[in-house]
Amino acid sequence: MKKFIKIAGVGLTILALVIAGVLTWVNLSSLPTYPVQAIDIQVPKDSLSIAKGRKIAETVCAYCHRSENGVLDGRMFTKPDSDFGEIWAGNLTHHANGLNRYSDGELAYLLRTGIKRDGKFLGPFMLFPTMSDKDLGSLIAYLRSDAPSLQASEAVHTTNYSLLAKALMKFGALKPMTYEGKAVEAPSNTNKVAYGRYLATSNYMCYECHSGSFETNDVLVPENSVRYFGGGSPVDDMDFNIITSPNLTPHPEHGIGQWTYEQFKMAVTSGIRPDGRALSTAMPRFALLDDAELDAIWAYLKTVPPLGPVTAKAEN
Ligand code: HEC
Ligand code: HEC
Structure with a gap:
């Protein structure tokens, strides 16, 4: 028995040393590097x-x-x-x-x-x-x-x-996106819903904060994000208090299904909710967006499948 404890002790010591070695390596060796490119991009002047x-x-x-x-x-x-x-x-x-x-x-x-x-x-x-x-x-x-x-x-x-x-x-769990080199075009603004989707996902990052969790967001196909627009992400305000993002789906009770366009516009541009409460600084103020953009985002959000209440507690 004594001998066993001794051997087990040696084994644990070796394991501890190996773990310490890996942690030291993770901590002190440099982060991975990836090839850098300069994309041929048109920068307009108008x-x-x-x-x-x-x-x-x-x-x-x-x-x-x-x-x-x-x-x-x-x-x-x-x-x-x-x-x-x-x-x-x-x-x-x-x-x-x-x-x-x-x-x-x-x-x-x-x-x-x-x-x-x-x-x-x-x-x-x-x-x-x-x-x-x-x-x-x-x-x-x-x-x-x-x-x-x-x-x-x-x-x-x-x-x-x-x-x-x-x-x-x-270990590659967090790694960069691959540059595909393909042309990327926005949908025409005459297609209001498609344009609104584009603004809410590709330009203004609304879905990133307003879906279930930053860890399960899908940047390339946003609709695949868990609780897409259903809220639940823990967002830091400017003082690092965590605010759980609200549900923006058209659910009549748990989302913004009963809001009017004017109420939506006020919340997004000035940060005032229909009940008069000022939104925290966790929500950016989109005061520069014009009516055409807000109206398109609003039209798009109405087409998103409604989701029930946010149940997961926000964690950091
Ligand atoms: C959600 C927060 C967030 C948003 C939104 C954001 N950034 Fe950043 N940005 C960061 C962080 C965090 C870093 C630094 C990370 C680091 O130290 O490696 C950074 C770094 C950078 C860098 C510096 C890279 C370097 O070599 O030091 C550039 C350039 C940059 N951002 C541009 C932008 C532009 C342009 C936008 C808007 C389209 C933008 N960022 C939006 C968080 C953000
Ligand atoms: C950086 C994260 C972030 C981004 C990006 C973001 N929001 Fe928010 N938003 C929040 C948080 C957090 C709240 C809740 C703040 C509070 O209650 O104090 C919120 C609140 C709201 C509300 C009020 C909802 C309610 O029930 O009170 C609306 C509407 C809204 N956001 C729309 C948008 C739209 C539209 C966009 C894109 C144009 C957007 N948000 C982008 C984090 C974000």
């Missing part, structure tokens, strides 16, 4: 396209990249004690520490795949594989413009991924 790019940049990108200074020079996106560690959304202003590092083609490639200029994957936070080439070009045109929120800031931020995040990246 004011209409730049205005479209502005809408995406000042709502979607700004939600994560706007700092307290008002410019898009980056903010802390997840806290040091979060599962993924301390992650900062970087500097997008006209500075060598910001977007000046990127060519237009490299930026397009980053937005399509998540692969940074240094070849590392930045995590599944901002992937736009289905945004049309035209809108992607317009977005880049705006990001190169002299808009006040892009004025040079020298801010530098350092992300410290947690051991878990590193392990997920190293």
Whole structure:
């Protein structure tokens, strides 16, 4: 018996050493790198396209990249004690520490795949594989413009991924999208429902927060996401309180089936619910969207299959 305990003890010690070795490797070796490409993207110069790019940049990108200074020079996106560690959304202003590092083609490639200029994957936070080439070009045109929120800031931020995040990246559970090299087109805005779907999924990321969980979202075929538009994702507000995203399906009790278009518009653009409550900062303010866009998103949401109440408790 004594001998057995001794052997078992040696075995456990070896196992512990092996585990410690793997953890040290995960923690200290560098993250995987992927080939970087510069996509051949058309960046328009006309004011209409730049205005479209502005809408995406000042709502979607700004939600994560706007700092307290008002410019898009980056903010802390997840806290040091979060599962993924301390992650900062970087500097997008006209500075060598910001977007000046990127060519237009490299930026397009980053937005399509998540692969940074240094070849590392930045995590599944901002992937736009289905945004049309035209809108992607317009977005880049705006990001190169002299808009006040892009004025040079020298801010530098350092992300410290947690051991878990590193392990997920190293073992390939979190990895970039493959760049298909195919042309991506948006549906015509004369098809209101199809256009609304495009806006709600490919441009303004509504479904990403308003489905069941960030882990089960399907970026390429959003309808395959668990509880598509049925809510339940844990979303951090700007003070890192977790807010469970609400159900936007047309369910009459649990969704927004009884809302009017005007109530919807007010909530989305100004953050005021029909009962007068102000939505938390977990919900971006889409004040720049015009009636045609809001009306299309509204028409599309009415066609989404209604889902019952959010039951899962939000966890971080
Ligand atoms: C949900 C949050 C979120 C949204 C939305 C978002 N980003 Fe980011 N972005 C991040 C995070 C987090 C990082 C940094 C991750 C890291 O440190 O690797 C980042 C990094 C970047 C980088 C820097 C890469 C580098 O090499 O340092 C660029 C450029 C960028 N984002 C552009 C954009 C643009 C353009 C948009 C809008 C289309 C956008 N992001 C929307 C969270 C977001
Ligand atoms: C970054 C995550 C995020 C994105 C992106 C997002 N939302 Fe939200 N939204 C939320 C959260 C969280 C709430 C709940 C906030 C609260 O109750 O304080 C919310 C609330 C709402 C509400 C109010 C619903 C209710 O029952 O109170 C509507 C309507 C809404 N969002 C529509 C949209 C639309 C349309 C889009 C895209 C144009 C969108 N959201 C994009 C996170 C998001």
